[in-house]
Amino acid sequence: MILNTELEYKGNLFPADITDYKKDVDVLHFSTSNNIILQLTVLRDSLLRFRYTTVGKFDNDFSYAINEDASRGYNHLEITDDDKKYIVTTSKLICHIHKADLRKSIFDAKDHTLICEDELGFHWEESYELGGDIVKMSKAAQNGESYYGLGDKPQHINLKGRRFENWATDSYAFGKDTDPIYKAIPFYTGLHHGKSYGIFFDNTFKTFFDFCQERRNVTSFWAQGGEMNYYFIYGPKMQDVVTSYTDLTGTPELPPLWALGYHQCKWSYYPESNVKEITNKFRELKIPCDAIYLDIDYMEGFRCFTWSKDHFPEPKRMVKELADDGFKTVVIIDPGIKIDNAYSVFKEGLDKDYFCKRADGPYMKGKVWPGECYFPDFTRPEVREWWAGLFKELVEDIGVKGVWNDMNEPAVMDVPGKTFPADVRHDYxxxxxxxxxxxxxxxxxxxxxxxxxxxxxxYPKRPFVITRSAYSGTQRYTSTWMGDNVASWEHLQIANIQAQRLALSGFSFAGSDIGGFAEQPNGELYARWIQLGAFHPFCRTHSSGDHGDQEPWAFDEEITNVVRKFIEIRYELLPYLYTAFYQYAHDNVPMLKSLVLFDQEDSQTHYRTDEFICGNQLLICPINEPNSQGRRMYIPKGEWYNFWTKELVSGGKEAWVEADLDSMPIFVKAGAIIPKYPVQQYVGEKDIEELTLDVYYKNGKEDSELYEDANDGYDYTKGRYSLKKFNLAGTDDKLIIRIHKRGKYMTSYSTFKINLFGLPFKVASIKVDNEYVDLKDVKFNGANTLVISKEFTNLQIKA
Structure with a gap:
């Protein structure tokens, strides 16, 4: 117990003076006279880890969040000291650790500007109610600082002036101020004076973040237990912060391409005749769709891994017939296992002692859809192994292609906290x-x-999983959706913000329940939501079903046509979206970029919520008010083509953009080369015989990429992929496109159809790989369209 009253302030305790320092390769230990130890680990030149203990020793160092393949290694590390501080220097950062109280200041090593400094720094409060410490950290907010991240919070994109709680919570019909919500992602990015840094507080207890709400110039975070253990990540570009955090916590492998198609879901499609009616209607109306979902009613009495004999008497036959028509079947699986000795999954879990227990021994019992249930302890490796094995029949025998994990916060009904009591024990x-x-x-x-x-x-196909609840690093295993939203215009705005915020938090493969889960949208709202959802990485309509239908044809013919049009645009853009996913999986680059991430230098972007960049080159702005013929939006700096009219506009300002019901504001970055497929009713319906490249002229240079592989399977890991890097360079009278190719995958098509937009000159000559070609040979038709072998490496188009 600390008796020195100078180290106690308003019930908080603080580190005393440093009495000992030692270095162990890249780990530095600073010990104080009151038994506090700070362990500073230099993971990379721009990535430092700070870990504190108040009891003189550290617990076992274990994290579910950290990716074991995360990049490590630094170019430079030097430690010096003077009377007042230790100075830790890498090639990117200088960190001062004050000898009097362990407080830290971090500077940019290049220009010595202050990036982030402790206010009170590390402190803690002894909580007799919790039986341990509440660990706290406070930072001085810098002038004009903005904050972003924290996963799926349904609030303004900029977190400044707000306080949040991270505790995964079943939040049915949440609103724009609901907190906590389904996910706990304790990572945020700070931005001030053109420089960005990130803080990941890797603590799985209930955590809190205050961004200058309680005290105007102070940002703080704290946890109701565990260690003060956080990572400091420096940019100075915000995109570098996000990619470093994503590298630290991991990215998914590539999904099967069909997972990026359109998905249809409802609580619930049953019996089989209803499922067939829905899927047949998609094909009849020629609305592309790749996946049909079965909610809890496909089971026998809501028992996981069973099928209702009445509603689905022959699931294997049904799933095959759906597959023959291009539909992949995705089924829901919840964590609650019904207490029923005649139910084999329950019996096996009980016999092997795999369920969660209370502190004094009995199993944790909670009520969910099947009634009273026990819950597997997924923090035990042998339980995870058992659970994985339960999918054999569903996947290998019946042919299910995807699994949807719901209610896994974990949600429990009829109890005040909607979850397990605090005394439930886990193996961890x-x-x-x-x-x-x-x-x-x-x-x-x-x-x-x-x-x-x-x-x-x-195997050998790729898995597809979707989860409702998540912590940092969950993106390694699964996609996600934002939970049980509401059919309202406000929720359309919320869905847009949540998808951007999740992408900023390392979790790109996300989308909302299009049209809203609770309540009934009208046709206009549904159409506007599809327009937004078409540009989210995960694209699924889902509804609670008790309020009527929510399929693309559920309104009137005008709405059906709008919905079809935008789903078709998504299917045309699949190679673009798949390339964006490759850049996410391979380079840790988020698939969606808030404007502030796209251009942090422009202070106009710091508070923009509606506009975002999909991939690297499409600017999207949903219409989120009824009866709109258009909207004002901010167009970022640079030059952009209106997707519909091909008109070129200069950015860095607000503009009014026309958008009737069958349109939405979409702009393409000048210089972009956008790859497109022909429209298919489902992925793999057609052999792609020709790939379209939409080329948007720029007076200057722009790079684009196209990643392709077999769209499923693991051959790409053996080099059977194709990565084309396009370098475009334009002048007043010339356009040059060079291609650099990598990989061994042979695409099914042999030609590119190139559409040239915005050329300021009339084409007089075309050179392919330094040889002039007859315009007739490339089917040049005067409308700036040509067809050319996919093997070309250099294309020159001149006036």
Whole structure:
């Protein structure tokens, strides 16, 4: 117990003076006279980890969030000191650690500007109610600082002036100020004076973040238990912060291409005749769709891994017939296992002692859809292995292609906190703990086990999993959606913000329930939501079903046509979206970029919420008010083509953009080369015989990419992929496109159809690989369209 009253302030305790320092390669230890230790690990020149203990020793160092393949290594590390501080220098950062109280200041090593400094720094409060410490960190906010991140919070994109709680919570029909919500992603990015940094507080207890709400110039974060353990990530570009955090916590492997198609879901499609009616209607109306979802009513009495004999008497036959028509079947699996001795999954889990227990021994019992249930402890490796094995019949035998994990916060009905009591115990991979510590990672570990099951039994094809609850790093295993939203214009805006915020938080493969889960949208709202959803990485309509239908044809013919039009645009853009996913999986680059991420230098972007960049070159701005013929929007700096009219506009300003019901504001970055497929009713319906490249002229240079592989399977990991890098360079009288190619994959098409937009000159000559060609040979038709072998490496078009 600390008796020195100078180290106590308003019930908070603080580190005393440093009495000892030692260095162990890249790990520095600073010990104080009151038994506090700061462990500073230099992971990279721009990435430092700070870890504190108040008891003189550290617990086992274990994290579910950190990706074991994360980049490590630095170019320079030097430690010096003077009377007042230790100075830790890398090639990117200088960190001062004050000898009097362990407080830290971090500077840019290049120009010595202050990036982030402790206010009170690390402190803690002894909580007798919690039986441990509340660990706290406070930072001085810099002038004009803005904050972004924290996963799926349904609030303004800029977090400044707000306070948040991270505790995964079933939040049915949440609103724009609901907090906490389904996910706990304790990572944020700060931006001031043109420089950006990130802080990832890797603590799975209930955590809190205050961005200058309580005190105007102070940002703080704290946890109701566990360690003060956080990572400091420096940019100075915000995109570098996000990619470094994403590298640290991991990215998914590539999904099967069909997972980027359009998906249809409802609570619930049953019996089989209803499922067939829905899928037949998609094909009859020629509205592309790749996946049909079965909600809890496909099961026998809501027992996971069973099928209702009445509603689905022959699931294997049905799933095959759906597959023959291009539909992949995705089924829901929840964590609650019904207490029923005649139910084999329950019996096996009970016999093997795999369910969560209370502190004094009995199993944790909670009510969910099947009634009273026990819940597997997914923090035990052998339980995850067992759970993965349960998917054998569903996937290998019946042919299900995807699994949807719901209710995994974990959600429990008819109890005040909607979840397990605090005294439930978890193994935590050999680090036994209470539910207070394991709650936020429960859904993550369930999704992890599900993913490994699908990967095992769907091999050699790729798995597809979707989860509702998540902690940092969950993106390695699964996609996600934003939970049970509402059919309202406000929720259309919320969906846009949440998708951007998740992408900023390392979790790109996300989307909302298009049209709203609760309540009934009108046709206009549904059409506007489809327009937004078509540019989200995960694209699915889902509704609670108790209020009527929510299929693309559920309104009137005008709405159906608008919906079809935008789903077709998505299918045309699949190679563009797949390339964006490759850049995410391979280079950690988010698939969606808030304007502030796209151009942090422009202070106009710091508070923009509606506009975002899809991939690297499409600017999207949804219409989120009824009866709109258009809207004002901010067009970022640079030159942009209106997707519909091909008119070129200069950015850096607001503009009014026309957008009747069958349109929405979409702009293409000048210089972009956008790859497009022909419209298909489902992925793989057609052999792609020709790939379209929409080329948008620029007076200057622009790079684009096209990634392709077999669209499923793992051959791409053996080099059977194709990565084309396009370098475009334009002048007043010339356009040059060079292609650099990598990979061994042979595409099915042999030609590119090139559409040239915005050329300021009349084409007089075309050179392919330094040889002039007859305009007739490339089918040049005067409308700036030509057809050319995919093998070309250099194309010159001149006046």
């Amino acid at each position: 991979d050999g680090n036994p703990c209470s539910h207070q510590k394991a709650h936020n990672i429960y859904g993550m570990q369930m999704a992890r086990a599900t993913y490994h099951g699908l990967k095992r039994f769907n």
